[in-house]
Amino acid sequence: MTLxxxxxxxxxxxxxDEAACRGRDVMAVTEAAVKGGVDLVxxxxxxxxxxxxLTRALRMKDMLDRYDVPLIINDNLAIAQACHAAGLHVGNTDMPPRTVRAxxxxxxxxxYSLEYEKQIxxxxxxxxxxxxxxxxxATPTKTNTITEWGLAGTRKVRALTTTPLVAIGGINLHNAADVIRAGADCLAVVSAICSADDPARAAERLREEIEKSKQKR
Structure with missing residues (x-):
């Protein structure tokens, strides 16, 4: 186990991602995913x-609290505070992390999204x-890509920082093990779960692959 x-x-x-849920209720898809092994939303x-x-955030927080799963809000500090979320995710054009802390x-x-090496x-x-x-x-859910890290980039970043790494973008059951072995601590997914016929089973299989790969590092 790493630090x-x-x-x-x-x-x-x-x-x-509501669009990725293929017409299904995003709350129901999320709850199924949590039952399958998602531990952060x-x-x-x-x-x-x-x-x-805010209405959706409050509903999501209420549901996730029943499973003791933290809620992160993307790029909206006021909503995160209003719904008492666990945290916030920001990118390079959003509120800087130091400002969020203050x-x-x-x-x-x-x-914090890492888009180029000098940010580390x-x-x-x-x-x-x-x-x-x-x-x-590469993934269709992110079109303004600066760096496509790949496995080599993931390994390089892992060697440069002890901060926990979350890998996102094009992650699925077929490449999950490789990304974990490259140094990611956690895998973030959208369509691999939201678009799956059975979100709970998709989450379960991904979680199993992640845990198995962590044991082999």
């Missing part, structure tokens, strides 16, 4: 007005609870 995995005890991270709602976003001392899980040792990365390698592989 990073102790500091960040999560393995399977679901990022919600990010609510990402780029297209909802704040009042609708404005929300109660934040317990602060994530900057002050924003160093005050974050995890770094998201975004994307590891």
């Amino acid at each position: 990073a995995s102790i500091a960040f005890p999560y393995s399977l991270y679901l990022i919600t 990010q609510l990402r709602e780029k297209n909802l007005a704040d009042d609708a976003f 404005r929300w001392p109660a934040c317990t899980v602060l994530g 040792q900057n002050a924003e990365a160093m005050c974050s609870d995890y770094l998201a390698l975004s994307p590891v592989f």
